[in-house]
Amino acid sequence: MRIFVAIPTIGRPETVRRAVDHLASQTRSPDGIVVVSVRHEDVADLAQSPMQPEILFTDKGLCLQRNHALRHIADRADVVLFIDDDFLAADDYLAELERLFVSQADVVGATGRVIADGIHHAGYSFTDALELLRKDSPPSERREYPERALYGCNMAIRLSALGDLRFDEALPLYGWLEDIDVTFQLGRHGRLVRSNKLSGVHMGAKGGRTSGVRLGYSQIANPIYLLRKRSAPPLLAYEMMLRNVVANLLRSMSPEAHVDRRGRLRGNFLAMAHLATARLDPRYILRIKS
Incomplete structure (x- = not known):
């Protein structure tokens, strides 16, 4: 199974660099990492990352950026994991994701357990997020819970089920609820789940957001x-x-x-x-x- 990680970003070069570098700790390496930005300064020195991400550019807009990533990996991936540029995945995230999609063919989309979500307050620093990951005690028993839509800070999609469905570019800029829109429709083709074995911390970085x-x-x-x-x-x-x-x-x-x-x-x-x-x-x- 070919699993690509796609990360849209704007205005947070240090944050996205840390998120990409952090993927080096995965016990199951991604088959590719695609970062979609708007301006060269938004990705600064990302090309020097040891993870060697592919860096793409398009017009401003979360849906535009997500769709650009989908076009780029269409014939190279089986599953795409979209993460926000301020999401740090637990080290076994991709290994557990592969196990889930291989063992349950009817699962078309999955999201994980957010250990802590800084979007609801002032946010977490990178150091704080690493500490939260270190202290987390994952559940011993694997469980999947049905969902009607997925949380966009970490959502994995089976591309064969996605077909021609794309993020709605009529939702501009921040694309509020673009994750609900596309995954609710995706759920008509199979099961959407939240797995307790997929986990991470959403730092909730405040730079680069809309007014x-x-x-x-x-x-x-x-x-x-x-x-x-x-x-x-x-x-x-x-x-x-x-x-x-x-x-x-x-x-x-x-x-x-x-x-x-x-x-x-x-x-x-x-x-x-x-x-x-x-x-x-x-x-x-x-x-x-x-």
Whole structure:
């Protein structure tokens, strides 16, 4: 089985270099690593990595970058593992991934156990993430749990099941919920699972992310778009919209240092106004200046 690792990145050259170098500790080496960036400065000295990643460039946008990776490896891989540029996989991740996909032919997509997720707070340093990996006690018994969609910080896809399905480039820039969109559709062709033997730490690096207003707009526009497209579980889409609006509203009075809550709230309200006037479009964030 040929397993490639694909990493989209922008604006975090040190972070992506560490993530790529960390893959050297895998007990089962990847058959290839593809990093898709936007500008040469975003990958700095990545070409000097001992892992010898293939470095590609395309226009800005998570979906564009993921699709570019898929085109590049289409006839060379059986499974692609997409990881964020700030995700550190446990040393046996690829070995366990191969075991899972070989032993269970009906599994078309898999995600892992996130030991710690810095996306929900100020984030973890690289040193902190390594320590979290070291201290983790993996479960002794292998178990897979059914999922309706996968978490994009670490998601593996069987390419024969993916077929012509691609990430929706109408979800621009950060591509909010692009992982839900494509894997929910993928799940119509087989099983999606979360394996307790696939694990890692999502550092939650804050550099290179989209603006608060843009993200706030996407928090409403993208779920509505997916609902109309029927590519997201309705309950999940509504729950995410409600949870984000409530969180932005309550925390905007005393926002966290690392989150632009007031910007997100403005984006939420703008999207709701566009929804009420039939102008809602995920691509509108390309016209937002801040």
